[in-house]
Amino acid sequence: MTNSRPRPISPHLQIYKPQLTAVLSSLHRVSGLFLSAAAVGLAGWVITLALGESVFAIVQQFLSSGYGTGLIALGLFGFFYHLANGLRHLCWDRGYGYDIKNVYRSGWIVVACSITAGIVAILIAL
Amino acid sequence: MDRRCVLYYGRDCCHSDRALNDYLDRELVNTPSSEPGLQHWRWQRGSALVLTPFGLWFIFQMLLLPDFEYQTVISWLATMFNSFAMTVLLIALLVHSLLGLQVVIEDYIANPLQRTLIRITRFIGIAILAATITSIFTI
Structure with a gap:
């Protein structure tokens, strides 16, 4: 069998509409x-x-320096996001919050908490 | 059947817990819990539980530090509690990082390179950890 064009490679991210669940999941890995x-x-x-x-x-x-401060700020946002989403994972591990409604609700809570905590930490550091 | 196992089994997300699902499949038919995948899962969660308080503690400490002069930082780290807490933090941090990196490598890189990379990251991680702990206790 000869392939005239290369087969698409899993996980086929390009065919999905970006959704909060998938974006937060990828962000957990990237921040990690x-x-x-x-x-x-x-x-x-x-x-x-x-x-x-x-x-x-x-x-x-x-x-x-500018670069250093930027990296630290990014690290703070990354830390608070990974922490909040990690706690969300621990709740799932215990069996809580599996239905779609709660998955979205906890997802937005994670977004709000991590952005707020990141901004507060940076304001204190300045 | 254990309620938690059914819930794990029923999860449709995802990459990071794929190994867990595979191993829990076997656990449901009574395989011993010393399976490497389950051990990986336990260490990842255990280190996460340690990192939650210790990570927050470290960030608060850094935010409270009046300045980052050498003497200030040294005298902060030199106290008994702080050096102990930093050691715990760094061990948990490196363990959690290595487990996470292992999952990422397993997901995107095929064998035999996969095994080699996991070994290299572990070696580097443990070397860094040893150097850091030695540093903390020579200060």
Whole structure:
């Protein structure tokens, strides 16, 4: 059998209308990946503390720059989102909130909580 | 049949719990609970429960810190409680990250590269963790 054009590859994301459920699910994974990188950054930050003041100063200089501040802000939103949606997953694990109505309701609660918590944290940090 | 198993089994979402569903299929016919997929699931949830308070604690602590001068941060980390809490946080964080990354790798990358990548991420993660904990206790 010869294929004149390549077969579509699973999971066929392009044929679905974006829905809150799918978008939040992907966002959980994307934020998880970003936070994994941030975890490595946090570990590196702690290690530079042990390496001495001069090394720590270089890292702090980067973190207080525009890029650094942006990454920290993104990390805060990512953390609060992943935390809120993670708690939503834990509720599902216990068997709560499975019907469509509650899945959407908890989804919007997660969106509202994570955006609010992110903004509040950034305002306190400024 | 256990109510929770039926609910897990009935889930239609998704990638992150695919392994769980596979393993629970077997658990329903009485396979021992030491199955790697179930262990993965338990560690992921366990580390999530640890990360909830410790992650929030760390962010609050950072927001409360008056400045990020070397001495300020060092004296913050040097206290008994803070160094202990940071150790717990970093262990849970790395465990949770490694489990999550493993699922992502399993979903998008085929064997034999899949196994190799999972081993590499684990090795790097454990090395970072060892270096970080050593750093905390040398301060």
